Amino acid sequence: MTDPEATTPHVRITENPEHSRFEAHLAGDSAEPEGSADGELVGVLAYSDDEDTRTLLHTVVGEEHSGHGIGGELVARAFAEARERGRRLVPVCTFVQAWLERHPDQRDLVA
Numbered sequence: 001m002t003d004p005e006a007t008t009p010h011v012r013i014t015e016n017p018e019h020s021r022f023e024a025h026l027a028g029d030s031a032e033p034e035g036s037a038d039g040e041l042v043g044v045l046a047y048s049d050d051e052d053t054r055t056l057l058h059t060v061v062g063e064e065h066s067g068h069g070i071g072g073e074l075v076a077r078a079f080a081e082a083r084e085r086g087r088r089l090v091p092v093c094t095f096v097q098a099w100l101e102r103h104p105d106q107r108d109l110v111a
Helices: 070-085 094-102 105-111
Strands: 011-017 021-026 041-049 051-059 086-093
Touching: 011 070, 021 070, 041 070, 051 070, 051 094, 070 086, 070 094, 070 105, 086 094, 094 105
Parallel strands: 051 086
Antiparallel strands: 011 021, 021 041, 041 051
């Protein structure tokens, strides 16, 4: 069995509504408050909002951080936020569509 800590960098996922996106930052060692972005920006999930739906447009993770699960963490956070807020999602992004194939339990949020 492999240690997930060995291959997955510690990231902090935050929502940046000003830029209509979720952001993944490398987590620093500082005791920053939850929700603050304290490290290098390594990935984003961009969205656009309508009254009742959020369209997930595209997911980008820096090449050197690709393949470590960061994109999946961004998508999982977007789905968790939608569930908490009672919002429906429109997955335009092909990465999000592929993520849904692996997480069919989240399809109830798709508009």
